[in-house]
Amino acid sequence: MSRKILVVATSDIHLQVFHLPYLKMLKDKGYEVNVAVEVRGNGKVPFADHLFNLPFKRTLFSFRLLEAYRRLEKIINEGDYALVHCHTPIPSAMTRLAAGKARKKGTVVLYTAHGFHFYKGAPLSYWLTYYLAEKYLSGKTDAIITINKEDYDLASKKFYANRTHYIKGIGVDTSKFRKIEPVSKENFKREMGYEPNSFILLYAANFIDRKNHQFVLRALGGLKDLIPEIKILFAGSGIRMQKMIDFTTEHGLHAYVDFLGFRKDMDRLLAIADVSISSSKQEGLGLALAEAMVCGVPVIASEDRGHKELIVHNETGFLFEQENEQAFIDSVFKLYQDRDLSKKFVKNGVQKIRQFSIENSLASMDKIYDMYLTEK
Known part of the structure; x- marks a missing residue:
């Protein structure tokens, strides 16, 4: 043979x-x-x-x-x-x-x-x-x-x-990632140039239409009024990146958004993230969210077949209806206000992700x- x-x-x-x-x-x-x-x-x-x-x-x-x-x-x-x-x-x-x-x-x-x-x-x-x-x-x-x-x-x-x-x-290669405790997270934020009290949302995805970055930027208009210290980090590159940069500038959002490009240090970015998000229109699974769960970062994602494999709504994270900006804003604000809820998601998420x-x-x-x- x-x-x-x-x-x-x-x-x-x-x-x-x-x-x-x-x-x-x-x-x-x-x-x-x-x-x-x-x-x-x-x-x-x-x-x-x-x-x-x-x-x-x-x-x-x-x-x-x-x-x-x-x-x-x-x-x-x-x-x-x-x-x-x-x-x-x-x-x-x-x-x-x-x-x-x-x-x-x-x-x-x-x-x-x-x-x-x-x-x-x-x-x-x-x-x-x-x-x-x-x-x-x-x-x-x-x-x-x-x-x-x-x-x-x-x-x-x-x-x-x-x-x-x-x-x-x-x-998910769990050996590449580790859970970060809150005190360490504040120190990491300082080291990477962010305020310790900043509330960081991390979206790791290439800039293609399917990933729906503009949805997040539209929602940011409402989020920044609720959470003045919010910061959104986009980690990824792609053909729509410049268009999103232009959208951010045109709508006066540049102070709240960092476009990081392609990154090889996702472990460091997850170490400073308060929430990992995805607004993707469709996913086979959602590897970036899985890596976040390994690191003890709570997750919020659009409802789709892949995200539903990872996230049990209100148990291991939040799912929101596709294109529902208010549901997304509400989910982020709940985790901002309720750190005990974040801890619950983290604990359950770490258990869930072992299957993957x-x-x-x-x-x-x-x-x-x-x-x-x-x-x-």
């Missing part, structure tokens, strides 16, 4: 951020691990024996994708892979189309859905495009791996893959890999 595995994803950065523990696990089990990505970072993926650099462009309207497809098909057909595991929408679609010949020869194709683009409440156009595409492609997939229950229920009932699995996210540890996720994926590799 072949001992070769191919992992396909959008970019080297994606693998570096989310998948290194899984690549290491496969290497430790004695497999040769190759990866196919577009190099958008340093081009180095630890634990990968070989990296194929393919032009996985962000848009379907690029002729470079045809080149990527042809090269990917050649890699799969000539690679003698026991298993191909694909992530992220465009590369995963291309992989499943390209792997048809290899599947007939015994190659297993797994697809991890990190949050389908169709979901309860999504626009009809999403269901007419993304849903129909995923349903068709599921027939070219041996197994779909989902990271939230809504996606699992839909895929297991409506799609054509031979099997569907549910794991509790891709895993990297150790549990690795164990789940280990069983899934063994299921398909030992069947061959």
